[in-house]
Amino acid sequence: xxxxxxxxxxxxxxxxxxxxxxxxxxxxxxxxxxxxxxxxxxxxxxxxxxxxxxxxxxxxxxxxxxxxxxxxxxxxxxxxxxxxxxxxxxxxxxxxxxxxxxxxxxxxxxxxxxxxxxxxxxxxxxxxxxxxxxxxxxxxxxxxxxxxxxxxxxxxxxxxxxxxxxxxxxxxxxxxxxxxxxxxxxxxxxxxxxxxxxxxxxxxxxxxxxxxxxxxxxxxxxxxxxxxxxxxxxxxxxxxxxxxxxxxxxxxxxxxxxxxxxxxxxxxxxxxxxxxxxxxxxxxxxxxxxxxxxxxxxxxxxxxxxxxxxxxxxxxxxxxxxxxxxxxxxxxxxxxxxxxxxxxxxxxxxxxxxxxxxxxxxxxxxxxxxxxxxxxxxxxxxxxxxxxxxxxxxxxxxxxxxxxxxxxxxxxxxxxxxxxxxxxxxxxxxxxxxxxxxxxxxxxxxxxxxxxxxxxxxxxxxxxxxxxxxxxxxxxxxxxxxxxxxxxxxxxxxxxxxxxxxxxxxxxxxxxxxxxxxxxxxxxxxxxxxxxxxxxxxxxxxxxxxxxxxxxxxxxxxxxxxxxxxxxxxxxxxxxxxxxxxxxxxxxxxxxxxxxxxxxxxxxxxxxxxxxxxxxxxxxxxxxxxxxxxxxxxxxxxxxxxxxxxxxxxxxxxxxxxxxxxxxxxxxxxxxxxxxxxxxxxxxxxxxxxx
Numbered sequence: 001x002x003x004x005x006x007x008x009x010x011x012x013x014x015x016x017x018x019x020x021x022x023x024x025x026x027x028x029x030x031x032x033x034x035x036x037x038x039x040x041x042x043x044x045x046x047x048x049x050x051x052x053x054x055x056x057x058x059x060x061x062x063x064x065x066x067x068x069x070x071x072x073x074x075x076x077x078x079x080x081x082x083x084x085x086x087x088x089x090x091x092x093x094x095x096x097x098x099x100x101x102x103x104x105x106x107x108x109x110x111x112x113x114x115x116x117x118x119x120x121x122x123x124x125x126x127x128x129x130x131x132x133x134x135x136x137x138x139x140x141x142x143x144x145x146x147x148x149x150x151x152x153x154x155x156x157x158x159x160x161x162x163x164x165x166x167x168x169x170x171x172x173x174x175x176x177x178x179x180x181x182x183x184x185x186x187x188x189x190x191x192x193x194x195x196x197x198x199x200x201x202x203x204x205x206x207x208x209x210x211x212x213x214x215x216x217x218x219x220x221x222x223x224x225x226x227x228x229x230x231x232x233x234x235x236x237x238x239x240x241x242x243x244x245x246x247x248x249x250x251x252x253x254x255x256x257x258x259x260x261x262x263x264x265x266x267x268x269x270x271x272x273x274x275x276x277x278x279x280x281x282x283x284x285x286x287x288x289x290x291x292x293x294x295x296x297x298x299x300x301x302x303x304x305x306x307x308x309x310x311x312x313x314x315x316x317x318x319x320x321x322x323x324x325x326x327x328x329x330x331x332x333x334x335x336x337x338x339x340x341x342x343x344x345x346x347x348x349x350x351x352x353x354x355x356x357x358x359x360x361x362x363x364x365x366x367x368x369x370x371x372x373x374x375x376x377x378x379x380x381x382x383x384x385x386x387x388x389x390x391x392x393x394x395x396x397x398x399x400x401x402x403x404x405x406x407x408x409x410x411x412x413x414x415x416x417x418x419x420x421x422x423x424x425x426x427x428x429x430x431x432x433x434x435x436x437x438x439x440x441x442x443x444x445x446x447x448x449x450x451x452x453x454x455x456x457x458x459x460x461x462x463x464x465x466x467x468x469x470x471x472x473x474x475x476x477x478x479x480x481x482x483x484x485x486x487x488x489x490x491x492x493x494x495x496x497x498x499x500x501x502x503x504x505x506x507x508x509x510x511x512x513x514x515x516x517x518x519x520x521x522x523x524x525x526x527x528x529x530x531x532x533x534x535x536x537x538x539x540x541x542x543x544x545x546x547x548x549x550x551x552x553x554x555x556x557x558x559x560x561x562x563x564x565x566x567x568x569x570x571x572x573x574x575x576x577x578x579x580x581x582x583x584x585x586x587x588x589x590x591x592x593x594x595x596x597x598x599x600x601x602x603x604x605x606x607x608x609x610x611x612x613x614x615x616x617x618x619x620x621x622x623x624x625x626x627x628x629x630x631x632x633x634x635x636x637x638x639x640x641x642x643x644x645x646x647x648x649x650x651x652x653x654x655x656x657x658x659x660x661x662x663x664x665x666x667x668x669x670x671x672x673x674x675x676x677x678x679x680x681x682x683x684x685x686x687x688x689x690x691x
Contacts, residue, residue: 087203087219092238095143095157096198096229098122099168101130103139105156105215111136111414114437119144119153119214123194127180130195131172134449135413135439141168142218143199151525156218164201164223171197171226189228196229200236277307277443280323286419287432291327294334294419296320297443298401298411304444312380316400318411318442319382324350324395329388330422330431332395335363336407337418340435345418346406347371350386350395352425358384358397368427378403393421411442463523467516468640474512475543475633476662481505483630484669490676503554510551517544536639543632550625557622558614634662 087093100122103111110116112129122144129136141164145157160168173181175189201221208216224239275281280295299307300318313319326332335347345363349371359379364370373379382398401409409415420433441448482505489498517540524531532538611619641655 087206089203089206091203092200092224093158093203093219093221094198094200094233094236095145096233097144097146097157097196098125098154099130099172099195099197100125100142100144100156101136101139102142102159102215103136104129105142106139107414111437111439119155122154125195126193127172127176127184127191127195131169131176131181131183132449133439134441137169137449140165142215143197156214158199158201158221159215159218160199160201161204161220161222164199164221167223167226168197168199175228198227198229198231198233198236199223200225200227200233200238202239274306274445275443275447277305277445280321281443281448282441284436284438286436287421287434290421290432291325292332292419292421292432293325294322294438295325296322297448298409298440300401300411300442303442304446305442306445307443310382312382313398313400316402318401319398320401320409320411320440321383321398322396324397324419326393326421327391328421328423328431329391329393330424331427332393332422333361333420335418336409337416337435338407340416340418340437342418346374347418348381348395348397348399349427350393350397351427352386352388352393357386358395368429371427378405388425409440411440414439463519464644467519467523468644470512470516470519471633471640472637472658474509474516475630475637476658478505478509478512479630479633480662480665480669482509483626484665487669487673491672506551506554510547513544513547517541536636536643539632539636539639543629543636546625546629546632550622550629553618553622553625556618558612558618630666637662 100118104118104125108118110118110121110125110129111133112126113121113124116124118125131137140160140162142159143157145155147154169183172191172195173183174185174187175195176184176186176191177189178184178186180192199221201223203219204222205220207219211217225236227236277297277299279297281297283293283295286292286294298318298320299305299309299313301309301314309319322334324332324334331349331351333347333349335342335345337345342363343365347361347363348358349361350358356379358381360374360381361371362374364372380400380403382400383396384398385396387394387396399409401411414437416435416437418433418435420430422428423431482502485492485498485501485505492498492501520537520540521531532541637658638655641658
């Protein structure tokens with residue numbers, strides 16, 4: 001290369017790199033840096049030696065310069081991400097993307113779906129959370145920049161001033177489906193989640209690019225206009241500033257005629273609405289069928305409230321008054337929890353038939369024995385009452401916000417609860433249960449914002465359901481069938497048919513396991529939940545790895561040598577069919593009925609053969625791994641059903657069905673195995689000894 005083309009190529013390459021996402025810059029840096037090394041290792045040999053030397057001497061300087069420059073710029077672009085377009089105060093900028101409130105960015109996860117990281121899955125943010133929940137609305141809005149690489153994190157492209165927040169709110173309300181939020185009209189759009197817009201404004205603060213806080217890094221702008229996302233920022237216009245004009249001289253005031261006010265009636269003034277904080281101000285639906293609702297009000301002392309506090313309530317920093325209602329006859333309970341699960345939660349149990357029908361309990365584990373009442377000194381509930389009439393149950397109570405040794409209730413923040421209802425008045429296994437996060441707001445004379453139960457489910461509930469169905473088929477049907485076909489091979493007619501069933505069931509189990517595992521990983525990626533954080537997830541990962549190894553192990557099955565020393569590499573008729581074929585001559589001396597029995601018997605009474613060490617080791621590993629996989633699969637099926645019901649508040653409990661089915665099919669196999677090894681073996685030995 002000559003100098004000028006080399007520099008031209010370098011400039012073009014640098015320009016190309018700056019427009020690529022960082023991931024692709026890293027890949028290209030690896031290729032470019034490795035290319036010179038690969039080229040030097042394989043010189044061409046189809047030219048004369050002197051020609052090659054002359055050519056190398058003539059082009060070495062320009063080629064070396066080009067390689068060095070290209071390698072350096074590629075490496076630097078890979079190490080350091082391309083910085084965002086710099087802005088200065090007073091610049092007019094336009095940013096297009098998902099509109100997000102500052103509160104959800106600060107907390108790290110979406111308020112309406114706490115299992116989704118805000119900057120990973122903002123498209124799942126509901127219009128209700130964006131425009132209805134006071135915690136979100138009052139925090140202010142931002143516009144997010146799309147990730148550079150698919151699956152990467154979003155960035156905060158700009159945050160707005162107070163008037164800009166109002167403009168964005170009004171703009172979004174007109175484009176939200178009327179049923180998605182209180183102020184949504186749907187006149188200009190049909191958004192329910194992931195609202196996008198293009199926002200134009202003047203930079204008031206450029207932000208701190210060195211900060212680790214995404215909000216601190218983002219510029220603050222004075223919003224001048226908001227446009228539909230489809231309009232984009234390609235042709236936005238900035239506001240023009242008109243030159244100042246001199247004010248016209250003010251004419252002298254005209255004399256004002258005086259009027260007698262004796263006969264004038266003062267105009268009535270509208271008195272502001274005053275909220276009674278002694279009454280419930282919010283209601284959330286915990287479950288649809290059967291219907292379970294929670295009505296409540298939260299009062300804090302020394303605030304603009306007309307609630308009459310007791311000394312206990314003042315000392316505890318406030319009180320929550322609640323009414324838990326259930327369309328059915330049975331106990332109801334509500335528990336504060338740090339993670340949305342039962343262990344270590346603190347419950348208010350409403351048991352109509354107990355001597356103390358409403359009291360506090362500690363939930364130790366997922367069992368009735370671990371549900372125990374707290375000490376009498378901690379039984380501080382106020383104004384408790386249970387009412388059962390017309391087939392419905394209602395439980396009233398007042399709970400202090402802050403008590404020693406108990407999970408505090410935040411009067412102006414998020415609180416996580418678990419709830420449950422029973423099919424009878426006595427404490428028993430729940431008919432339905434669930435987990436919910438509720439944003440609380442203390443009551444004032446002006447009232448509170450409307451709130452909604454924010455469940456742990458969301459967009460990826462379909463993924464969890466599909467994962468459960470697929471894994472249930474794999475480990476609740478195909479895995480037991482594969483094992484039963486091996487144990488009960490003598491009951492299956494046709495030589496080697498059991499092995500075909502065994503292999504097909506194992507293959508389908510493996511395929512479904514891979515598919516189910518992929519769905520779970522996709523759901524965790526989409527919601528931003530940390531992978532393999534619980535025992536169910538870790539056992540699932542173990543199953544995925546071991547089942548792949550088990551399939552490979554099955555494909556590498558060593559064959560048994562025949563009596564003359566030749567390996568039997570037949571048609572895989574049977575794991576033990578090789579042995580039976582080797583001894584077929586011996587069986588010819590036995591009567592036809594005994595032959596029919598012995599050709600399809602279990603290993604317990606197969607004539608002894610010499611096995612190689614590899615065959616013996618293979619059998620031990622294959623059978624042990626199969627039983628271990630079945631055990632882990634049954635355990636994960638049970639825990640998976642429990643987790644899904646907890647996340648979604650599903651009232652139907654399928655765990656009994658799970659254990660009933662798997663217990664029946666495996667129980668039959670175990671009983672038959674015992675019969676085959678004991679009763680049938682003795683009959684066979686008596687028949688052969690009489691020959």
